[in-house]
Amino acid sequence: MKKLIYVLLTTLITSSIFTCIAQKNKTFKTKEVHKTDALVINQIAANAFQHISFKQTNDFGYVPCNGLVIRNNNEAFVFDTPTNDKSSEELIKWITETLHCKIKGVIPTHFHDDCLGGLKAFHDHQIPSYANQKTIEFAQKNNYIVPKNGFSENLTIKVGKTVISAQYFGEGHTQDNVVGYFPSENIMFGGCLIKEVGASKGYLGDANIAEWSNTVEKVRKNYPNVKVVVPGHGEPGNQKLLDYTIKLFRK
Template identity: 55%
Template sequence: MILRKLFLILFISGSIFFLLKDLSGIQNPHQAPFTSKADSLYKDNIVYTSDNLIIEKLSGHTYLHTSFLNTNDFGRVACNGMIAVNGNEAIIFDTPADNTGSEELIKFVNEKLKSRINAVIPTHFHNDCVGGLEIFHDNKIPVYASVKTIQLLQKNNNNKEYSTPMNGFEDSLALNIGDKTVYAQYFGEGHTTDNIIGYFPEDKAIFGGCLIKEIDASKGYLGDANVNAWSETVSKIRQNYPQVEIVIPGHGDSGGKELFDYTILLFE
């Protein structure tokens, strides 16, 4: 009799366990979460790491570089940039946050990827994009920036000429690496009034910089932002690049077009 009761208790407990397990896998259709494709984007393919710099290979010709910026409000922040490589030539979007990381990045591209850096392009005027420009200039690497970015750098330098010479462009720029082309494009205001994105068609990869948020990110620093225009700007990018497969945000994990969708909703 005791054994029979024990068996019934175990049977009922087991049934409840499996029922709850099955129910836990059912998603509420009204609360469907955003999911990132970051795990499929060579997430574990780290090709370089140090205290100052991490480099991941995201696809055949596209790399993610991550450096670190010490801030008062957010602590030590990981900051992303993109490297596009083809035919032993490279273009870099955003410098690492400091000179040391920039020196390491230049050395990696030159020695490990055996590529000449044709240009570095900051996507906006904040330190996480331009912190290492001086090192690139010292290595005779051309710097390209939008006219808006150059003006903001000068304004934030007490209206004195910014120390690093730059080649200015208006709303778009196309540069070659080998037989492929890399693009920089301005779509509108968002994180800043000057934020641009980088696009490498060969790998269908976009570097969105701080204009694009990783999944579950907060709105972050808004001191120079136009939050009313942000969603519309990102919507334009999404519409202009329906074929994109890799999207790199300014901070956090890379993914796909779901990063556009998340950012649009965040600022609506």
């Protein structure tokens, strides 16, 4: 009888261990949680959401543009606004009414309008905006809506019980592009500095092609264990996006 109980207990413990390991290693399956003509939102992790808005361009047609929403303890933070104020209003409403989160702030990762085209809507809701000081300067120069709080190299902000960060590694897609990071779920928002696998070089009007690969190599070195990488356009992936971008722009 004792032997039978021992076998049963051993089996139960072993099963529990394997279940825990399987759950820990299980990859989150992306799911669409919101969709209109102006805005699509995909949940890519337990507390991270890719938002997609759209921009009509002369050279590349109707382009989907990514941003990232992270949440923790009924607070949220946004990397890149949607491309216009209407889509931003829709995103703000979804975060506050569906996620039931207070938006702690927004960071445009560079000065192009696929990053800050909807910034006025955030300001209208008294949501703080932060940006690389160079982004602020370029926004002013191009008569765009200007982020209100500047930083030079890096920024860390508390969201709920965790933190998010933004850091400048060097020039690439633009002179001012920064990378966002959500350490508690090991997710990076690379913005337009990072390309999806298979993408072309895209718009290069403000790019520093000579430094692009070097900058992304610094990003890769700083986040060696990043789990999910969200590019400015296209599908999220893993570190392969960093490797692809480095190779794409290497001399």
